[in-house]
Amino acid sequence: MLTIDDLKFDKDGLIPAVVQDASSGKVLTVAYMNRESLEISMREGRTCFWSRSRQKLWRKGENSGNIQHIVKIIADCDRDALTVLVNKEGPACHLGNDSCFCDVIYESETETAFSIDDLMDLIKGRRDMPVEGSYTTYLFNKGTDKILKKVGEESTEVIIAGKAGDRAETIYEIADLAYHVMVLMVSAGISLDDIRQELKRRHVIDRKVKQEKMT
DSSP, rough: OOGGGGSOOOOOOOOEEEETTTTTOOOOOOEEEEHHHHHHHHHBOOOOEEETTTEEEEETTTOOOOOOOEEEEEEEETTTTEEEEEEEEEEETSSSSSSSSOOOSOOSSOOOOHHHHHHHHHHHHHHHOOOOOOOOHHHHHOOOHHHHHHHHHHHHHHHHHHHOOOHHHHHHHHHHHHHHHHHHHHHHHHHHHHHHHHHHHHHHHHHHHHHHHOO
């Protein structure tokens, strides 16, 4: 494992820090750290940066309450830049946005990006702004019983495909099930972060159990 002494700060004693949501992978902001702010960040477990405009240390959230709890700090191969993985409380941007990176300046017509969070946003959009002919809108219009029925049907399809040992079909059916579960989540007011936190809680418990068995 590296230490601060292994890092390469620039002529002003700074190193860029790309702050990233540890759960979604979304880039939240880019800031700068000096040696002192990095030491504070590691000691306190929350992000502390060096403000180039104010020429002073600032702890993220000290005024807004939007604290970033550090999960891990990773140096790049040249050791002159950092990625800081965090669990955040509230928006990262001072404008109130979830991320500082919101304004698109180019978008390819052929290449596409995908994330579970994007799909969740699309599903929410179909609920809030119904689109004629949309299957997702159709499910919301039919209501909870229809959504639950589809979750049950897709669960059965996953079992059948898995039992048959058909990998491609199992992947296909799991994707169908995941989509319908997400529709159910939106219908029930359950967020991806709710599920992430529950899985995180179980992961911590499971890790503790494994450690106890080893000792």
